[in-house]
Amino acid sequence: MGGGPAVVSDGGGYAHLIDNSRPWWRNSRLIFLNLWIVLLLITSSTNGYDGSMMNGLQSLDQWNAAFGTPTGGKLGLLNAIQNIGSLAAYPFAPYVSDGLGRRPAIFIGAAIMIGATILQTASQSVGMFIGARFVIGFGLTFAAAAAPLLVTEIAYPSQRAQATSMYNTLWYLGSIIAAWTTFGTFHIPTSWSWRIPSALQGLPSVIQVGLIWFVPESPRWLVSKGREEQALKTLAYYHARGNAQDPLVEFEFEEIKAAIAFDRDVASNVGWLSLIKSPGNRRRMRIIIALAFFSQWSGNGLVSYYLNKVFDAIGITDPTTQLLINGILNIFNFFVAIVAGLLCDRVGRRRLFLTSTIGMVLFWTLQTICFALNSQHGDKRAAHAFIAFIFLYYGFYDIAFTPLIVSYTVEILPFALRAKGFTLFNFSISLSLIFNQYVNPIAFKRLGWKYYLFYVFWLVFETIFCYYFILETKNRSLEETAA
CATH class of the missing domain: 1.10.286 (GTP Cyclohydrolase I; Chain A, domain 1)
Incomplete structure (x- = not known):
């Protein structure tokens, strides 16, 4: 074992060493390990909470009255500013994670987010709200850059893939909580209808600050x-x-x-240039950056942040109905993503990615057709079918692009490059989100259903890319996969 990580053709070099004498839930130490992993996974919930909260707040008259019913570029800035804050922290996050450790990075990020959430909840102007969201994004980068790395580096080997796949899946837990919180506060006549959802965004960070030092270091x-x-x-x-x-x-x-x-x-020099110095690392970067952009440019950005605008366009204008559909959609997404994540080692990453992209092409195309029929002919049946196809489209999106993009990224990176490579992945996501959050409301307002056609062609491109470039990594250790 002294000559570097061995690679076996069928993967699973550790499989014969796993203790299968009793199930993991009868091992108290594995139970505690998995509880600490859950504490790390909720980092993703903060991000999911934000997208759904902003979606819900746009349907609240009280929030619109407080901030002047923002539209167009102003609305885009309100949504994008958190990711702009994330961009500002990326130059520092990998050095904190690699230098101080995974746990201190998570603690620092959570502490910053707690302070920013207090500021957001107390906002008296749109500028104060925007500033608070910038700081939330800044803190989130430190926590989100370290948490999935720590999950994948401490998990029990036979549970690593499933545990890491749950990281991005927990995005929907935050989204569900936000969707139903805004639905529940909808009838509060005061500003607390939006201040309560704003305050709850800091809850995962409060839990992490209190418990992070009990989690084992990588x-x-x-x-x-x-x-x-x-x-x-x-x-x-x-x-x-x-x-x-x-x-x-x-x-x-x-x-x-x-x-x-x-x-x-x-690689005596593991600086940023190491990410592109060798053909293998360039191949990693091509896959990682592509998956980051695919995860946000698959049409899901329209639903994640501007679902109410889409509903308005097809004639569903009642705020209660909009909030209700948003809440149900997030629950549906959560359960599909959990099932897909648990199957990643059995079915394989490549098969899940291809199934996901092909299904998205089909059901996004059907959404486009229904949207066009409703827009041009006022067909109410097409509007109802459109809602059904949103659920089916998201079901296929959740098969791969919710559970796998984080786990696949961290497992194909060697340890020395893992923090920097994952930071580049998150940086790419933030860039794609900022573009989405600025462009989507403007393009959708001007083009209507025709804007959906762009994503039809883009999803076809995603399918072709995944077919040629996604490699299978199931049942390998981190070191085997990296080698």
């Missing part, structure tokens, strides 16, 4: 800092009930040490 990060004894103790405690001589723990520990030593020898 064994891979500990080894990279020369703290090998502590790394071995962490692996043994959670993966083998304290037995440092357990074959699985020995395999993991030696593989981690060999992989990090190999990275140091081959």
Whole structure:
């Protein structure tokens, strides 16, 4: 085990070392490990909460009255400013995560978000609201850059893929809470109808600040800092009930040490240029950047932030109905994404990506047809079918682009590049979101149903890209996949 990470053709080099004598839920230490992983996963809920909250607030008369019923560029700025704040933090996030550790990065990000959420809830002007959302995005970057890395680096090997897939899936938990919170506060006649949803956005961060120091630090990060004894103790405690001589723990520990030593020898300079220096890393970056943009440019941006505008265009203008559909859609998305994430090792990443893109092409095309029929001929049946196709489209989107984009990104990156590569992934998502949040309301207002045609052709391109470039990685350890 001393010559670098071994690669086996069928993956799963650790499979024969897994203790299958009893299920994981009868192992108290694995139960606690998975509870700490859940604490990390809720980082994604903060992001999901934001998109759904902003969608819901646009249907609240009280929020529109407080901020002058924003439209066009002003509305785009209100939605995009959080991602602009995220962009401002990207130059610092990987250095905090790699330098101070995964846990301190999450703590710093959560603490910043708590302060910003208080400011957002107390906003007295649109400028104050925009400023608070900028700071929320700034803090979110530190937490979101470290949390999925820590999840994938501490998870039990046979549960790693599913656990990391749950990270982006928990986006919908935040979205569900926000959707139903705004639905519940809709009838409050005062500004608390939007202040209550604003305040609840900070709840995940409050929980994390209180509990993050109970979470184990990444064994891979500990080894990279020369703290090998502590790394071995962490692996043994959670993966083998304290037995440092357990074959699985020995395999993991030696593989981690060999992989990090190999990275140091081959890539003595692990700066940003390392991401594009070798053909393998350029291939990684092509896949990672493409998935980041695909995750936001598949038409879902229209539904995530401007669903009420879409409903207005097809004649569904009642705010209660809009909020109700938004709430039900998020619950549907959450359950589909969970099932898909749990199947990622059984079905395989490549098959899930291809199924997802082909299904999105079909049902986005049907949405476009129904939208056109309703716009040109006032066909109410087409409007009702349009709503059904939104659910079916999102069902296929959730098969891959909710659970897999984060887990696939972190598992194809070697440890030395994982924080920087994942930061580039998040940076690409923020760029795509800012473009979406500015362009979508303007383009949709001017083009109407014809704007949907652009996404039909783009989804076809996504399908072709996934067919040629997505590689299968199921049932491999992090080190095997990286090699």
